[in-house]
Amino acid sequence: MDETSGAAEEIPIEAEHRRTAEALARTAREVAARLLPFGLEPQDFEAALERLAEPEPAAEA
Amino acid sequence: MSPLLDLPLAELAARLRTGEVTARAATEAALTALDTRGRELVAVARLWPEKALARAEALDRARAEGRVLGPLHGVPLAHKDMFDRAGELSEWGTKIHRGRVAERTATVIARLDAAGAIDLGRLNMVEFALGITGHNRHTGHPRNPWDPSRVTGGSTSGGAAAVAARLVPGTLGSDTGGSIRVPAALCGIVGLKPTFGRVSRAGAMPLSFSLDHVGPLARTARDCALLLEAIAGPDPLDRTTSPRPPGALAASIDAGVKGLRIGFARDGLEVEPEAEIAALEREAMAAFRALGARVHEQPIPALAPSNALRRIVLTVECAALHRELVRTRRADYNPETLARMMPGFALGAVDYLRALQLRTPLLERFVAEVFGACDVLALPTCPVRTPTLAETDTGGDSRFVAISTAMGSAIGFANYLGLPALSVPMGFDSRGMPVGLQLVGRPFAEALLLRTAHAFETQTGWTSRRPPGAG
Numbered sequence: 001m002d003e004t005s006g007a008a009e010e011i012p013i014e015a016e017h018r019r020t021a022e023a024l025a026r027t028a029r030e031v032a033a034r035l036l037p038f039g040l041e042p043q044d045f046e047a048a049l050e051r052l053a054e055p056e057p058a059a060e061a
Numbered sequence: 062m063s064p065l066l067d068l069p070l071a072e073l074a075a076r077l078r079t080g081e082v083t084a085r086a087a088t089e090a091a092l093t094a095l096d097t098r099g100r101e102l103v104a105v106a107r108l109w110p111e112k113a114l115a116r117a118e119a120l121d122r123a124r125a126e127g128r129v130l131g132p133l134h135g136v137p138l139a140h141k142d143m144f145d146r147a148g149e150l151s152e153w154g155t156k157i158h159r160g161r162v163a164e165r166t167a168t169v170i171a172r173l174d175a176a177g178a179i180d181l182g183r184l185n186m187v188e189f190a191l192g193i194t195g196h197n198r199h200t201g202h203p204r205n206p207w208d209p210s211r212v213t214g215g216s217t218s219g220g221a222a223a224v225a226a227r228l229v230p231g232t233l234g235s236d237t238g239g240s241i242r243v244p245a246a247l248c249g250i251v252g253l254k255p256t257f258g259r260v261s262r263a264g265a266m267p268l269s270f271s272l273d274h275v276g277p278l279a280r281t282a283r284d285c286a287l288l289l290e291a292i293a294g295p296d297p298l299d300r301t302t303s304p305r306p307p308g309a310l311a312a313s314i315d316a317g318v319k320g321l322r323i324g325f326a327r328d329g330l331e332v333e334p335e336a337e338i339a340a341l342e343r344e345a346m347a348a349f350r351a352l353g354a355r356v357h358e359q360p361i362p363a364l365a366p367s368n369a370l371r372r373i374v375l376t377v378e379c380a381a382l383h384r385e386l387v388r389t390r391r392a393d394y395n396p397e398t399l400a401r402m403m404p405g406f407a408l409g410a411v412d413y414l415r416a417l418q419l420r421t422p423l424l425e426r427f428v429a430e431v432f433g434a435c436d437v438l439a440l441p442t443c444p445v446r447t448p449t450l451a452e453t454d455t456g457g458d459s460r461f462v463a464i465s466t467a468m469g470s471a472i473g474f475a476n477y478l479g480l481p482a483l484s485v486p487m488g489f490d491s492r493g494m495p496v497g498l499q500l501v502g503r504p505f506a507e508a509l510l511l512r513t514a515h516a517f518e519t520q521t522g523w524t525s526r527r528p529p530g531a532g
Contacts, residue, residue, distance in 0.1 A: 011387055013407045021407035027369035028415040035422050043421035046258050046301055049479050052428045053505040
């Protein structure tokens, strides 16, 4: 078996799972078309979490 | 059942530190409860009584000599069967790994050891932690202590059942798409999925590298705070861990919520909450108002895209991990596991990369739009009421996938965005089943979520209710 080929050729996938995958991929395409600038590399997600953290608000006395 | 097991973890730990309660007595009580009620609930994978009792006696001797190991000195705990301890079985909820012996101890288990906890054994879980209902044909389906005909939720199924039934005061779970929060909600306890990077996953079974989180389940927010303090912090064995120290979470838990902005989500949910759940959420918001919080309806970005992108990342990473096993031992998987995993084999590299590319922009947008206007976001943990085992035991067919997707529709976004999220009981439905309220914060806001949940618990008293036969 060609180990460099995609898993889809090696593992039988039922039609309903293919349909689910297609629906998920369609969503990713739609969101990407709205939000992803062309050429954007994957960002450092952990760094974004650190950057977006803020000191927690204090409760009123 | 021993009255010791009626004590919340923090209270039991305090009595153990002073010597009012011995570690041996607490350990014996928990072992007995797990071996009896725990087996009835199909919550227990295996127990280590000899080793646990030997450790308890050693801890009692240490305390008598004036040495207290840490804040969990002598507290008996048991954990999901995916946290490795060197030399012990760790079977990940599957017959495929029956007899698997761990080579090293998970960082979180080592940290609990260092804090003085006693490890009693391992608890049942969904196969490979891939499933939200709690079903597992290999181990038996764990039973919900509030009604054994109903699911526990998953994948931390045995752990949530054991804590809710008061067999152990706390446990560790993993959460890749709700596996801490959903069982916590369905079993009427508190479960916290920390910020991505807050807690090391080293030595815990991987399901999806980008989405896996480890966190505590316990009866109260204070108990969860103690457990999180013990396990959080940087770990060279997990490169995704944050350099932030865990902080003193329990110390700030009494600060209250007066003046805090709590936004409840209405639009943007993928599945409309059932009427009873929506009514309980309204009552919860009234309780927060009574506590002095500023409560308002908070618009949120639609959750459906984040949920879909999470499923792409989950199923592709899971398919990559399981490719060889699915090829060679497909018939040995639970059908429910395969039903959740298989779309990953049909997705392409472009889809996966898009889902990863979108993660940071969507996080930035969510934080700006939501946490610019509120401090804590509130929404039902699970928009549907707890189903029965029979209703969901359909062999992983399309009905099973549909109800699983609905159950997880309000939680997966927090895994995709890496945000901390906690489930706290917010009441009971007309069938007597607990219902959870999810609190979500900006990155690393665990202390704020815990103190918000603690104020809510104190105001409402829901966490002090016992399921039938407990205590």
